[in-house]
Amino acid sequence: MKNSLVCILSLSLLLFLSLPSPSLSDRCNPQDKKVLLEIKATFNFNNPYYFSSWNPNIDCCDWYGLDCDLNTSRLIALTIFGGNLSGKIPAAVGELPFLKNLMFRKLPNLNGTIPSSIAKLKNLRELRLSWTNLSGPVPTFITQLTNLYLLDLSFNYLTGSIPPSLSQLTNLLAIRLDRNKLTGEIPDTFGKFTGTVPDLYLSHNQLTGTVPKSLGDLNFTELDFSRNKLVGDISFLFGRNKTIQIVDFSRNMFEFNLSNVKFPASLTSLDLNHNMITGTPPEGLTALNFQYLNVSYNRLCGQIPVGGKLQNFDMYSYFHNRCLCGTPLPACK
Numbered sequence: 001m002k003n004s005l006v007c008i009l010s011l012s013l014l015l016f017l018s019l020p021s022p023s024l025s026d027r028c029n030p031q032d033k034k035v036l037l038e039i040k041a042t043f044n045f046n047n048p049y050y051f052s053s054w055n056p057n058i059d060c061c062d063w064y065g066l067d068c069d070l071n072t073s074r075l076i077a078l079t080i081f082g083g084n085l086s087g088k089i090p091a092a093v094g095e096l097p098f099l100k101n102l103m104f105r106k107l108p109n110l111n112g113t114i115p116s117s118i119a120k121l122k123n124l125r126e127l128r129l130s131w132t133n134l135s136g137p138v139p140t141f142i143t144q145l146t147n148l149y150l151l152d153l154s155f156n157y158l159t160g161s162i163p164p165s166l167s168q169l170t171n172l173l174a175i176r177l178d179r180n181k182l183t184g185e186i187p188d189t190f191g192k193f194t195g196t197v198p199d200l201y202l203s204h205n206q207l208t209g210t211v212p213k214s215l216g217d218l219n220f221t222e223l224d225f226s227r228n229k230l231v232g233d234i235s236f237l238f239g240r241n242k243t244i245q246i247v248d249f250s251r252n253m254f255e256f257n258l259s260n261v262k263f264p265a266s267l268t269s270l271d272l273n274h275n276m277i278t279g280t281p282p283e284g285l286t287a288l289n290f291q292y293l294n295v296s297y298n299r300l301c302g303q304i305p306v307g308g309k310l311q312n313f314d315m316y317s318y319f320h321n322r323c324l325c326g327t328p329l330p331a332c333k
């Protein structure tokens with residue numbers, strides 16, 4: 001009796017061990033695997049090695065660029081980076097309901113528009129589609145991704161205006177729309193984020209108009225509006241009360257008098273080069289702990305205040321103004 005039990009046990013152990021090893025360790029969810037194989041099939045590869053690990057005989061949680069949840073084994077990250085694949089983002093990405101992180105990056109031959117099926121990915125925390133050849137608008141359906149904390153659509157060929165509804169996303173830490181072909185104004189709603197206040201990177205577009213006054217109501221940490229066609233006064237974004245740290249407003253057509261602007265103590269980087277700013281740099285600048293400062297190519301006049309970090313920068317931070325003078329520029333007459 002005892003012997004036959006041992007016999008059955010060892011037989012079943014033998015059977016168990018002789019099963020093909022993938023099915024023993026395969027954590028991959030079959031539904032996710034099916035969708036991933038569909039995604040692979042839609043791309044044309046110029047680099048046969050990129051997807052070589054996407055092999056049906058290997059656990060899909062171990063495929064290159066993927067990550068599964070340890071407990072549920074559902075796919076939570078799909079990150080495709082730097083391969084020479086061409087074609088569109090397949091609509092099938094919307095069939096990976098547990099995705100938290102979706103990235104297509106540095107893929108110069110990835111083109112077409114951003115597929116609307118992405119709106120189904122309600123668990124998405126990071127959406128990064130950047131350094132690609134994507135065109136079309138910044139889709140408004142992104143507003144439905146309420147868990148998003150990073151939206152990065154930089155370095156593409158996106159056109160149209162910035163959807164005002166993005167301000168409804170309450171968990172955003174950063175919005176990167178820089179290096180596209182966006183037009184229109186910065187939405188007034190960007191001064192009305194109700195949760196976290198995201199860093200805004202909108203540089204290298206064709207944005208026009210004034211910066212909405214509403215943005216003065218929020219405490220931003222970093223703003224990069226450089227290389228657009230923005231006009232008007234942006235001094236309301238400063239003020240002693242603010243907590244802003246890094247500002248790049250260079251290469252626009254901003255026009256205001258710098259003389260009476262009060263800068264917050266938090267400011268460490270200020271780039272205002274290539275605008276139409278008048279007045280004299282205020283004495284208050286000497287109190288700040290600047291790591292970077294550039295007011296070159298404006299219409300400033302008078303003496304650069306002496307002290308603080310202001311003389312740590314060379315003439316290239318101050319040159320090409322109307323009649324600015326004093327160290328590091330030539331002495332005032």
Ligand SMILES: *[C@@H]1O[C@H](CO)[C@@H](O)[C@H](O)[C@H]1NC(C)=O
Nearest residue numbers: 068069070071072073074076
């Ligand atoms: C897995 O489940 C355990 C127990 O419920 C939990 O403590 C842990 O945070 C979970 N891990 C992940 C990655 O979700």
Ligand SMILES: *[C@@H]1O[C@H](CO)[C@@H](O)[C@H](O)[C@H]1NC(C)=O
Nearest residue numbers: 045046047083084085086109
């Ligand atoms: C990438 O693919 C394109 C065709 O889509 C081809 O012209 C190009 O030479 C490829 N580049 C590399 C580095 O393989």
Ligand SMILES: *[C@@H]1O[C@H](CO)[C@@H](O)[C@H](O)[C@H]1NC(C)=O
Nearest residue numbers: 086087109110111112113135
């Ligand atoms: C995408 O690129 C392919 C060639 O790689 C081209 O045939 C197609 O027209 C492009 N589509 C768009 C929307 O640019």
Ligand SMILES: *[C@@H]1O[C@H](CO)[C@@H](O)[C@H](O)[C@H]1NC(C)=O
Nearest residue numbers: 216217218219240241242243
């Ligand atoms: C901005 O920060 C300052 C200083 O911490 C604080 O006094 C002010 O209430 C904040 N404003 C907003 C709108 O959160």
Ligand SMILES: *[C@@H]1O[C@H](CO)[C@@H](O)[C@H](O)[C@H]1NC(C)=O
Nearest residue numbers: 216217238239240241242262
């Ligand atoms: C600081 O902010 C408060 C409330 O937002 C405002 O009443 C006050 O005038 C501000 N002070 C300065 C110096 O801007």
Ligand SMILES: *[C@@H]1O[C@H](CO)[C@@H](O)[C@H](O)[C@H]1NC(C)=O
Nearest residue numbers: 256257258259260278279280
């Ligand atoms: C800038 O403001 C200062 C102080 O109010 C004033 O003396 C100066 O004339 C103004 N400069 C210009 C160009 O408006």
Ligand SMILES: *[C@@H]1O[C@H](CO)[C@@H](O)[C@H](O)[C@H]1NC(C)=O
Nearest residue numbers: 273274294296297314316317
């Ligand atoms: C300031 O900006 C000007 C104009 O773009 C540039 O030539 C100069 O090198 C910059 N200065 C520094 C310190 O980066």
Ligand SMILES: CC(=O)N[C@H]1CO[C@H](CO)[C@@H](O)[C@@H]1O
Nearest residue numbers: 108109111132133134135157
């Ligand atoms: C690498 C590549 O294909 N770049 C193209 C991307 O799309 C723009 C127009 O939208 C073309 O001008 C580029 O040549």
